[in-house]
Amino acid sequence: MNDASGNPAAAQADSRRLRAPGWVFPALLLAVLILSVLRFDLIESLLGIRARGLLVSRIPLWELALQHLGLVAASSAAAVPIALGLGIAAVRFSESGLRALLVAAGSAAQTFPSAAVLALSVPLAGFGFAPTFLALSLYGMLPVLHNTIAGLEGVPEAAVDAARGMGMRPRQVLIRVQLPLALPVILAGVRTSVVINTAAATLGAAMGAGGLGLPIISGIRSFDPALILRGAVPSALLALFADASLRRLEDRARRAAGGKPDGRGA
Amino acid sequence: MIRFRNIVKSYGSARAVDGADLEIAPGELCVLIGPSGCGKSTLLRTANRMVEPDSGEVFVDGRPVREHPPEELRRGIGYVIQSVGLFPHMTVGDNVAVVPRLLGIDKGEIAGRVDRMLELVGLSPEWSSRWPRELSGGEAQRVGVARALAADPPILLMDEPFGSVDPLTRVRLQREFLAIQRRLHKTVLFVTHDVEEAIRLADRIAVMRSGRILRHATPEEFVATDAEDFVGEFLGLEYGVEILSRRRVREVLRPAAEIGSDPGAPSIRAEASLKEALGLMAARRVECLSVTDGEGRRAGSLRMEDVLGTWKACP
Ligand SMILES: Nc1ncnc2c1ncn2[C@@H]1O[C@H](COP(=O)(O)OP(=O)(O)O)[C@@H](O)[C@H]1O
Ligand SMILES: [Mg+2]
Numbered sequence: 001m002n003d004a005s006g007n008p009a010a011a012q013a014d015s016r017r018l019r020a021p022g023w024v025f026p027a028l029l030l031a032v033l034i035l036s037v038l039r040f041d042l043i044e045s046l047l048g049i050r051a052r053g054l055l056v057s058r059i060p061l062w063e064l065a066l067q068h069l070g071l072v073a074a075s076s077a078a079a080v081p082i083a084l085g086l087g088i089a090a091v092r093f094s095e096s097g098l099r100a101l102l103v104a105a106g107s108a109a110q111t112f113p114s115a116a117v118l119a120l121s122v123p124l125a126g127f128g129f130a131p132t133f134l135a136l137s138l139y140g141m142l143p144v145l146h147n148t149i150a151g152l153e154g155v156p157e158a159a160v161d162a163a164r165g166m167g168m169r170p171r172q173v174l175i176r177v178q179l180p181l182a183l184p185v186i187l188a189g190v191r192t193s194v195v196i197n198t199a200a201a202t203l204g205a206a207m208g209a210g211g212l213g214l215p216i217i218s219g220i221r222s223f224d225p226a227l228i229l230r231g232a233v234p235s236a237l238l239a240l241f242a243d244a245s246l247r248r249l250e251d252r253a254r255r256a257a258g259g260k261p262d263g264r265g266a
Numbered sequence: 267m268i269r270f271r272n273i274v275k276s277y278g279s280a281r282a283v284d285g286a287d288l289e290i291a292p293g294e295l296c297v298l299i300g301p302s303g304c305g306k307s308t309l310l311r312t313a314n315r316m317v318e319p320d321s322g323e324v325f326v327d328g329r330p331v332r333e334h335p336p337e338e339l340r341r342g343i344g345y346v347i348q349s350v351g352l353f354p355h356m357t358v359g360d361n362v363a364v365v366p367r368l369l370g371i372d373k374g375e376i377a378g379r380v381d382r383m384l385e386l387v388g389l390s391p392e393w394s395s396r397w398p399r400e401l402s403g404g405e406a407q408r409v410g411v412a413r414a415l416a417a418d419p420p421i422l423l424m425d426e427p428f429g430s431v432d433p434l435t436r437v438r439l440q441r442e443f444l445a446i447q448r449r450l451h452k453t454v455l456f457v458t459h460d461v462e463e464a465i466r467l468a469d470r471i472a473v474m475r476s477g478r479i480l481r482h483a484t485p486e487e488f489v490a491t492d493a494e495d496f497v498g499e500f501l502g503l504e505y506g507v508e509i510l511s512r513r514r515v516r517e518v519l520r521p522a523a524e525i526g527s528d529p530g531a532p533s534i535r536a537e538a539s540l541k542e543a544l545g546l547m548a549a550r551r552v553e554c555l556s557v558t559d560g561e562g563r564r565a566g567s568l569r570m571e572d573v574l575g576t577w578k579a580c581p
Contacts, residue, residue: 162351165316166365166413167341180355258354258399 022251026244033237037065040230051226057214065234068211071129071201072238075136076194083141083193084186087148088174099149106142114139114200118207132204139200140193147189151182184254191246198239202231212238267292267453268313268421273322274477275308282308283319284477290470292420293451296482297464300474301500306457309474310423313455314343326421341368344414344452348426350406352398358384358409359394365417383412388442404435411443415450422454428463440466461501465508473497485509510540510573518576519557519566531556536565540573547573 036043040061044050057064090099109117118135125131155178163177179186205213212231219227268290275283283305290296298306311317312324315336324331331339352361362380371379381391387408398406407428414422428436428443444467447454458464464471465485472482481488481497489509491498498505516536533556534543543555547570559565 156349156351156354158347158349158351159353160351161316161349162345162347163353163364165314165340165345165347165351167337167339167368168364169337172368177353177355181353256355258356258397 022248026241026248029237029241029244033065033234033241036234036237037062040233043229043233044226047229049226049229051215051219051230052222052224057218059210059214061215061230061234064210064212064214064231065238067209068198068201068213068235068238071132071136071204071209071211072194072198072242075133075140075197075201076190078133078137079140079193079197080144080190082137083144083189084148086141087145087152087186090145090149091152092170092174102145103149106145109138110142114196115203118200118203122207128208129204129210132201132207132209136197136201136204140197143192143196144186144189147185147192148182151185151189152178154185155181181257184250184257187246187250187253191243191250194242194246195239198235198242202235205231267294267327268455269325270309270312271323271325273309273312273319273324275305275312275317275319281305281477283312285322286474286477286479288472288479288482290453290455292453294469295447295452295454295456295467296470296472297456297458297468298472298474299458299461299464299500302459304474305477306459306474307425310425310455310457313421313423314340314345316340341365341417342419342421344417344419344422344424346410346414346422346424346427348429350410350430352401352406352409352413354398356398357394358389358396358398358401361398361409362394362413362416364413369417371417379416383416384409386415386446387412402435403431404439407431407439408442411446415446415452420453422452422456424454424456426457426459429458429460436463437466443467461505462508462511465505465511473500475500485512507541507544510544510576511542513540513576514538515540515543515555515557515568516565518572519568520572521566522564531567533558533564534568536560540576543568544570544573 038061086102090102093099114135117139118132121131121135121138125134159177159181160173163173168176201209201211202213202216204211205217212235215231216228216235219225219229219231268288270286270288273283273286274281286305286309288296288298288309298310300306308317312319313326313331315331315334318332326334326339326343352358353364356364359377359380362383363376366376366379380394384391384393389405389408389412393405393409398409401409407430410427414424428439431439440463447467456467468485470482470484471488473480473488475496481491486509488497488501489506491501491505493499493503514536515534515538518540519536531552531554532546532550534546536557536559546555547553553570555568557565557568
């Protein structure tokens with residue numbers, strides 16, 4: 001197609017050879033994450049700092065990390081399917097006003113500080129895991145809902161028209177055409193949701209839900225930056241890992257949706 | 267085969283279709299033509315219930331379409347649109363196989379059918395594993411036609427199917443489609459706003475304006491149209507020349523035996539159209555051409571009066 005830049009096939013092969021396989025970066029992040037929760041002292045000595053230890057929790061860091069992971073995983077597992085379902089319903093029954101309602105509610109909720117959402121869910125669900133799970137689930141729904149609507153509405157009109165005109169039932173149009181084509185955008189919403197919730201879950205410590213927020217809160221109380229890092233660094237690494245691996249999934253979905261040449265079938 | 271009876275469809279206060287009547291005989295290729303926005307697509311889409319008319323009735327095979335569940339009706343009617351609407355996440359083969367799969371035809375049969383359909387539109391079976399993004403506009407349109415024909419529907423609805431390709435590709439696609447139609451004899455409703463396309467393809471032309479069918483006749487019958495009224499004005503004064511593209515020189519030539527030779531007359535192939543012949547006469551300022559057959563031998567001559575007299579003799 002563009003011979004100006006030399007032989008395109010050769011150029012493509014070159015860039016493929018030079019680029020590391022997609023899983024290398026997420027795997028690297030995972031390794032650093034695991035290392036950081038097992039041997040945070042290594043990172044501390046690398047930075048030349050040490051937590052003073054006044055308020056250091058007796059719970060080991062890896063256990064806090066697992067609690068954190070559990071919170072994020074559970075809330076995302078609840079948020080994603082619900083938001084996906086709501087998004088599909090919003091687009092399918094857009095005349096009913098459901099779409100307008102959900103978009104308005106979603107935008108309003110997005111402007112609400114996550115700390116306040118967490119605090120307000122305590123009177124609803126008590127103390128501990130439940131209110132944090134509830135708040136994170138609600139909060140995590142927003143990007144998925146938003147992207148599901150945007151993704152479905154972004155599917156080329158012609159593809160949907162052709163699908164209907166060829167005799168697909170509404171459900172077949174959704175499953176065979178609209179969802180596969182919207183998937184990259186929906187997955188981008190899932191990624192945003194998981195990354196935001198990984199950070200927001202640190203607030204769960206104040207609600208008694210444990211997790212990597214615990215050292216952060218203790219560090220703030222005892223003016224101990226090193227202790228804050230003990231929670232913040234693994235939490236950030238977890239968010240980066242989630243971002244990198246979900247991005248990979250997203251790229252794959254984008255290729256499957258026919259968006260980008262990848263040499264398949266060529 | 268398809269009959270539209272007094273179809274009315276409004277969007278808000280605007281009438282997109284305003285009492286349209288049209289009947290398409292079995293095996294006939296009817297070209298629906300009219301200015302943009304006159305309601306062609308809306309009328310076409312009432313035939314497969316993509317649009318439900320406010321009043322009036324569409325009959326397919328004598329039965330009102332509203333008696334069929336829309337999905338089942340649509341699976342029996344081929345549908346080609348200007349934007350093609352190939353599914354970008356499916357290979358060419360999977361695109362072509364969509365309707366046969368919806369109909370539950372078995373796998374082995376579908377694979378063979380996909381290959382046959384691709385061949386029909388001039389693509390080899392290897393195209394089956396390609397992706398829509400790898401296709402040129404013309405190739406995508408071919409796949410669109412193959413997809414519409416895959417379940418062998420007796421009826422085809424084509425909404426400006428060759429509207430988005432370059433003029434050369436367009437003429438080639440028209441010629442190929444005409445060849446397919448001569449073999450398959452589908453009942454076709456073909457929408458366009460291009461007069462030349464209508465003349466090349468149509469068994470009958472229906473001229474539409476402001477939601478109504480003004481006139482429905484063979485392309486030859488339109489020659490006698492008054493240039494002053496809307497139909498004549500829309501078709502344009504070139505219509506009388508364009509219509510000559512439907513006939514070949516060999517159909518009207520005077521055999522060499524009948525008349526003497528014309529030394530110095532420019533020569534033209536017997537397979538050329540009368541429009542080309544007239545063009546050559548105009549360019550060379552002559553009233554007589556020497557006609558050659560496929561092997562380049564002289565087959566006869568063609569006079570301007572023969573060209574001008576042709577459509578009078580048409581049925
Ligand atoms: N779904 C729709 N909603 C509102 N107006 C429409 C819709 N479809 C068509 N129209 C209007 O109806 C008229 C006829 O449209 P159409 O049948 O697409 O015309 P054509 O195919 O002849 O260009 C146009 O004015 C168009 O704007
Ligand atoms: Mg149209």
